[in-house]
Amino acid sequence: MASATLAAAPARLPRAVPRWVWALPPVAVLGLVFLYPLALVVQQSVRPDTGGTSLKPYADVFASEAFREALVTTVWLALGSTVGCLVLGFALALVIAFVPFPGARAVSRFIDVFLSFPSFLITLALLFVYGAKGMANGIWTDATGAAEGPFQFLTTPWGVLLAEITYFTPFVLRPLLAAFSQLDTAQLEVASSLGAKPARIVRRVILPEALPALAAGGSLVLVMCLNEFGIVLFTGAKGVTTLPTLVYGKAILESDYPAACVVAVVNIAISVGLYGLYRVVSRRAGA
């Protein structure tokens, strides 16, 4: 008897509480902390300081040289970093997964830890090594007696690129290593017994099977690079302006909220657009 009542209980539950009620808490939280501020940003972006509602802030921002430069810088830095991360990540993952060396497991553990590091930590490390007063330049000036070292790239876009590739490569490595661990090593052995050299095995067997992982890691890195703030602020604050730092500049330094919101909206649109593109492409490729 007792078991019969127990079994009946879950069946009665949905009637007592309609199922859509369970959707309310997440929707409320999402709306309060995410959608409402987002709507405010969009609303602010069409409210110029002169009053009323118009698209004038958009026209002003799109016409400004600073915005166009920031847009171009943002996109090429993000694309460059993504390509760099994919190439470096693939190469490193190959070594970690397929070349047996002592400590391979420790390295792959470290990658997990690395993912939890804040991005400015990497930038700080690069500053210590390549900064104007960093180790590399210090050794150079000590050795040659010159006033300045040769490594002055850290405040340029190249410095940002280096920092972003360093910081984001593990985000590509992680899914790649997971994919490689699923790969049947017998496939690699059969391929080599059929006469394939290592380079061909990588190209024809490993790479095709790693494509979904590369796409996943690459799109994640691309979106994160587009929105990266800390690295840009730490390394290239003087010379390099991206959309996120432009938002910061407009909003905090110039108190030009409509313009800041316009840039933010553009930044969001690019991120969401690229993510949508990725979903479409990955669904096609994954068929």
Next chain:
Amino acid sequence: MSGSGIRFDRVSVAYDGNTVLHALDLTVEPGEVMALLGPSGSGKTTALRAVAGFVRPASGRVFIGGTDVTGLPPHRRGIGMVVQQYALFPHLRVKDNVAFGLRAQKAAKAEIPGRVAEALEMTGMGAYAERYPRELSGGQQQRVAIARALAIRPGVLLLDEPLSALDAQLRSGMLAELARLHRELPDVSILYVTHDQVEALTLADRIAVMDRARLQDCGTPQELYRTPRTEFTASFVGNANLLPVTAGAGAALLGGAELKVDTGGVAPGATATLCVRPHLVGLGDGPNALTGRVSEVQWRGATHRLYVDVAGERIKADVRELRTPPGIGDQVTVHFAPEDAVLLTAAVSEGAAASRRAGVAADG
């Protein structure tokens, strides 16, 4: 590439100081099917991997077609290989899987489609060229894997438990298929690793029995089955009654009973093991009769398996299906012909017997 045999010359393999293959001496003649038979961990797969080049021997040399390949990387050995789990490339169509080796070996572009079709025809997979591996059944995938290995026209074919992943019915079909392929490709030497004695007995020209990293015995299936050298061979190649006896003059003593057997060179008084195949044990009176009690009766369709306790030993007898099988506890008499029994002495040096039959120590 045709007509190349395989030769192991005292090949030892060790992982972290753990010897997994000990001084293997074995020759596979050109065009011969050699089965490496043994339980898991016996070193049989390691021997195959040493031929393929995936493990490097700690000592000894591996020859293919008279050439020392010990130091060659796998991709320069020209070997066809088929593994248990097929290992097809999932992103390639069947025809591209089969063409993989040809492309890797830089075969002429115009020649590839013909040779792919030929290999697929040979394994009966011609109609599936455009499919992806995931669209095929296990048996079909294994056929594709065999076609892929054959497409490069290897002199040596390595089969690593190729039928273990298939169900029993498919397995016997594929066994016939492999035998046919071997008839069609008489020049290809085949090294066939298996733990299944039926596969080994059916397919192999010779069987090398492996256990605990060593070659235990090597000979034709008939030799190993009819006159095994060791208890291990007797029990692993086919089923066997292994009875502890004391050798006499032209006879063996089991408990109080005197059994007429060919004692060969065994000294009277020595302890030995008598090997009799269960299907050669008959029910009823006859030569070498033994009386005991039935402890178990198993009906197996075409046969009855009787377990009879005689003088503290349990004798297995496979007899044609009985209309009125004896009940458990019944007293029965079983017998076997003297020429159907083999006397195994514990003193036989296993290594010496094995290498003599392997035919490599003959010139040494």
